[in-house]
Amino acid sequence: MNQIQAGKYRPYPQVDLPNRKWPTKTITKAPVWCSVDLRDGNQALKNPMNMTKKLELFALLLKLGFKEIEVGFPSASAVEFDFLRKLVDDKLIPDDVKIQVLVQAREHLIAKTFESLKGVKKATVHLYNSTSVAQRKIVFDKSKEEIIALALEGVDLVKKYEKNHDGQIFLEYSPESFTGTELEFAAEISNAVTARWGISDTRKVIINLPATVEMATPNVYADQIEWMANHLDNRENVIISTHTHNDRGTSIAATELALLAGADRVEGTLLSNGERTGNVDMITLALNMLTQGVDPQLNFSDINEVLDVVERCTEMVTHARHPYVGELVYTAFSGSHQDAINKGFAHRKTADDNFWEVPYLPIDPEDVGRTYESIIRINSQSGKGGVAYILENDFGYQLPKAMHPEIGKLVQAVSDEKGEELSSDEILSIFKENYFEIKEHISLVDFTLTSTKGKSTCTLTYTYCGEEITVNGEGNGPVDACKDALMKNYKNSFTIHSYSEHSCGDKSSAKAIAYIEIQTDTTLSCFGVGVDNDITVASVMALFCAINRAYN
Structure with missing residues (x-):
């Protein structure tokens, strides 16, 4: 690019991991999912959710099968505090669901957080502080020792208030801006936190390793996760969690590779809502697993309902090409694509097994509650097969194959003239006009x-x-x-x-x-x-x- 000063940007350092094992692994089971829509997603909205919207989105998350949900930062605002109290007072938290709250290492904030948690049977207190080189140098002007001391002070305060809480408290610690932190220091502070907590097989700790800002290619993040897994004390009792953002547009890939590298848990949001370019999209991750034969343990069988609720609650519009959920992701305009899809559906009728094998459709739209009605849509780029598909599937006319070019040309001529997509009814109208309403001699x-x-x-x-x-x-x-x-x-x-x-x-x-x-x-x-x-x-x-x- 022109006029970019030399040295302004520099390559991210690689991880010294010569015997890395993650490239040979495959994802064989779902991770522990934790939705952060109500906290991380909510804080990124132009108009944060009110109580009604929060309750609607919380109900949706339960319906989808989330067992861990970060409900907010109750010590930071009255709305967050009141929402959690509403969940408790109205008994809206199922017994098998773990509520998560975020808090900084300050006593008055932790005290307020435990006040909000009164009556919660299972809760994760998510403690964090910034550990990256840039944050230490530019924002806080603190040494590594001071950053560790701050984290341990937070652990001690959580332990102090845990004693008087009637319910289970779990600890999660995030070295915030992990991707900008030296790995040796990230391991040092994480091990100090787990040791101070008193980690054991009955007192496991979540160590969340966030790509607070996505700074490198996904393979580097996977190397970082595997390196940390090799250097965390009591690894068998540590739940390694990821929390990726999408600054480079590769949060999905980074999370998937992190799971190969040993991560046990994933934090993210529905439809990638979150600061800047968003958090990792849980829907895409889960359905990616489904297409590989792995049960994601989340239910996205009615994707239209998910889309409706999330868009209404967040006031965010979903891109038409968003994976799995966008308006056009199961749609083919191209003639060659339409022909291949049409043949794929015909093949399924005679196939010997249930294996999904339809060109250009990596997932069966019916598995996420979409119909086949809009798979093929007609514009000037469409071909004869697409027109024939619509006439058969929408109206029952099973045109002989030799007739497809004839009707295709008739429809394409109209589409070219109009310069826009034609609806199914318009296609039927062209068909009738040319075969049923012709001038007779x-x-x-x-x-x-x-x-x-x-x-x-x-x-x-x-x-x-x-x-x-x-x-x-x-x-x-x-x-x-x-x-x-x-x-x-x-x-x-x-x-x-x-x-x-x-x-x-x-x-x-x-x-x-x-x-x-x-x-x-x-x-x-x-x-x-x-x-x-x-x-x-x-x-x-x-x-x-x-x-x-x-x-x-």
Whole structure:
């Protein structure tokens, strides 16, 4: 880039981890999930949530299956304090859910926090202080020793107030801005905290290692997590937690690699709400696991409800391309994509197993509560297969494959002219206009048929050049007999190239639909469509439709 002063930016240092093991690992189980929507997400909103919105979002988190929820910073504001008290007083916290609260290492704040927790059966007190080089140097002007002392003072205060709390208290400690902290110092302060707490197999500690600011590539974060896992005392009793932000746009990858590197727990938000570019998106993480055959232990089977509640509570709009939940993520406009998806669904109907294998769709939309109705949408980039898909799936017209290019061109011409996406109803309208509402130079009036010994005899009445004509014909079937009768007076020659039919609708009200392709001296292929309760009549109607389209 131009005019950037030399030395203004420098590469992030790599981790000396020659025997790293995480690259050979796979994610085989869900982590412990902790939602921080009500705290980290809420503090990042232009208009923080009121009590009603907080309660609605809390109820959603419970419904989704979260067992650990950071509800706020109750010592920092009356709204946060009152919300937690509302949850307790109205008995809204299930017995199997652990509430988490954030607090700094100051006695009056910790005292206020325990006041808010009165009556909570299981709570995690999340203690933090900044440990990064930049924070120590620029913000606090403190030495490493002073930073450790501050953390230990916080632990001592939590232990002091824990004694009088009627319920279980768990400790979480975050060396804030971990990614900007020397690994040796991060391990030193974390080990000092766990030792002061009295860590054991019955008194485990969460060590949260946040990418408070995402500063390097995801592999570096994974190296940091594995390095810390190798240098934390009493590792078997430490729950390593991640809390990634998305400054570089790779929080998902960083978290996934951190899980490979030994992390046990993930903090994040729904739809990536959070400071700056947001926290890691729990929905994407969970559904990524689902697509790999891992049960995420969270229920996103109604993604539309999640989207509705989160957008209403946060007043944040979700991007149309947001993974798994965006309006357009299960939509194909490209003709080649549409064709592949269409074939993928057709393949599933005859597949031997339940394995999801549809091109361009990494997850079955129905698994997250989306329908197939909007998978294929039509604009000027769309192809013949997409139009045929919509006509079949939305309206029941199973067009023969040879007809797809014809209808595709008709629809694309309209889309090109309008310069915008066409709705399903608009596509149906184009189809009807070109096959059911055509200008006729020859019109069917009546048709009767008798069949004996494989031979069909018909009486055909039609109008042509202003004259009504009745004539008989014979053939191998209804269409052949009709053509024989028609050609005794009709002057335009044609041959029947293909024929197909199907029924549409419930048995009691099913319609017969016929498709006939003809070839003329000037047209290699022209289709006609006929619809009637009687398949014989529908076939004859399709023939007349094709003739009118070819010679108009």
